[in-house]
Every structure is written in structure tokens, then in C-alpha cells.
Amino acid sequence: MIGANIEKIRQQLPGHVKLIAVSKTKPIELLREAYTAGQRAFGENKVQEMVAKQPLLPADTEWHLIGHLQRNKVKYIAPFVHLIHAVDSMSLLDTIQKEAAKNNRIIPVLLQVYIAKEESKFGLDEVELLQLLHSVTGQSHPNVSIQGLMGIATNTSDNTIIEREFTGLKNTFEQIRNHIQNYPALNAATFTILSMGMSNDFHTAINCGSNMIRVGSLIFGERQYIVHTE
Numbered sequence: 007m008i009g010a011n012i013e014k015i016r017q018q019l020p021g022h023v024k025l026i027a028v029s030k031t032k033p034i035e036l037l038r039e040a041y042t043a044g045q046r047a048f049g050e051n052k053v054q055e056m057v058a059k060q061p062l063l064p065a066d067t068e069w070h071l072i073g074h075l076q077r078n079k080v081k082y083i084a085p086f087v088h089l090i091h092a093v094d095s096m097s098l099l100d101t102i103q104k105e106a107a108k109n110n111r112i113i114p115v116l117l118q119v120y121i122a123k124e125e126s127k128f129g130l131d132e133v134e135l136l137q138l139l140h141s142v143t144g145q146s147h148p149n150v151s152i153q154g155l156m157g158i159a160t161n162t163s164d165n166t167i168i169e170r171e172f173t174g175l176k177n178t179f180e181q182i183r184n185h186i187q188n189y190p191a192l193n194a195a196t197f198t199i200l201s202m203g204m205s206n207d208f209h210t211a212i213n214c215g216s217n218m219i220r221v222g223s224l225i226f227g228e229r230q231y232i233v234h235t236e
């Protein structure tokens with residue numbers, strides 16, 4: 007069932023688009039099923055959950071942290087995380103630098119840019135993004151590799167809004183790439199990832215230039231959140 011879902015999505019993806027299977031809230035058995043079907047990249051949005059699941063899948067599994075990350079939790083994922091998608095401040099980048107150095111590794115990250123009209127309180131606006139990119143250097147952050155941008159579109163059925171937001175992020179991404187020499191920490195060989203698109207909007211995202219999509223419910227089914235009652 008999960009294998010078939012993954013296969014169906016894969017058949018719709020151009021070769022340059024990478025699929026992240028978003029497994030947040032889902033039990034490890036379902037991740038194993040996806041792994042058996044050949045899926046290697048998994049996305050989680052909670053540090054505790056990722057840390058609990060990581061030892062239960064084979065070592066070649068890629069763990070992508072896709073949600074907001076608190077600085078005091080970076081140390082738990084620093085030894086193994088494959089890509090942090092949602093870096094949105096210099097202070098978080100500083101902490102990732104420190105924890106990556108302690109683990110003697112270079113941690114790849116994406117900068118989250120705020121593109122939606124509403125919702126998400128997280129992400130940099132364009133001015134903050136460029137400020138941050140001007141201030142990071144290879145000397146200040148030798149253990150961090152900034153590999154691209156990530157965005158979440160407005161949750162709407164109006165495709166023209168989604169298209170406008172994704173196209174805006176794609177343009178920002180290309181502008182940075184076209185002036186890559188202005189940004190001391192970046193280089194064209196590694197600043198290559200544009201992470202946008204989820205279950206409901208990944209086709210639009212790919213048409214707008216995405217090369218990494220984060221898909222949960224289309225693979226694993228709808229998520230059920232536990233409602234706490236007194």
C-alpha cells in the first residue's frame with residue numbers, strides 16, 4: 007500500500023526532483039514499509055520523534071528536519087541529521103555551527119523563506135534573507151553548508167496564489183545563484199536545492215521550479231493528531 011503510493015508519486019516526478027517522505031506522527035512500521043519500497047529520505051518536524059525513530063531504521067536512511075527547530079534541541083540531531091530545511095535566524099545558524107563542529111561534521115541546511123499570505127510565523131522575509139546571506143562566511147560558519155531555500159505556500163485551493171508564491175521563491179533562488187559571488191558562504195556547486203511542494207501542491211511546485219518535494223499524507227495517509235481533553 008505505502009510502496010504503491012510512493013511508486014505512483016515517483017512516476018509523476020521528473021528525474022531532478024527528490025522526494026522526501028514526511029513521516030511525522032506515523033509509526034515506525036510504516037517507515038519500514040517505505041524503506042523496503044526503496045525510500046531513503048524521511049522528513050520529521052519534531053526533534054524528539056526523529057531521535058526516537060533514527061536508530062530503528064538502517065544507517066543509510068536520510069533524516070530531514072523539516073519543521074521549526076529550537077536552538078536548545080540542535081544537539082540531539084547534530085550527530086546524524088542529513089538536511090535541516092527550516093533555518094530562519096542567525097542565532098539558529100550559530101548553534102548549528104557549534105554543534106556540527108562538536109560532532110566533527112558539516113551539516114547541510116536550507117534557509118526558510120516566508121512566502122505565504124498567512125499562517126506560519128516562521129521564515130525569513132526577503133530583506134532578512136539577504137542580510138543573513140551577506141553576514142555568513144566560510145570563516146564564521148565552517149561546519150554549516152547552506153544548500154538552498156525552503157518555502158511553504160498558503161494553504162488554499164486557489165492555484166494562482168500558490169503559483170505566485172512558488173514563482174516568487176524560485177526567482178529569489180535564481181537571483182541569489184546569479185550573484186553567488188556576493189555571498190561569501192555560498193557557491194554555485196552546492197547552493198542548488200529549492201525545497202517546495204507538499205501533498206496538495208507539489209505539481210504546481212515542480213512547475214514553478216522545485217527540485218525537492220516534502221510529501222506526507224499522499225504516502226502515509228491523513229495524520230491524526232491526538233486531542234488532549236481534561
Ligand SMILES: *Cc1c(COP(=O)(O)O)cnc(C)c1O
Pocket residue numbers: 028030051072073158203204205206220221222223224
Ligand atoms: C507536514 C509537512 C509536510 C507534508 O505535508 P502533507 O500535506 O502531509 O504532504 C511538508 N512540509 C512541512 C514543513 C510539513 O510540516
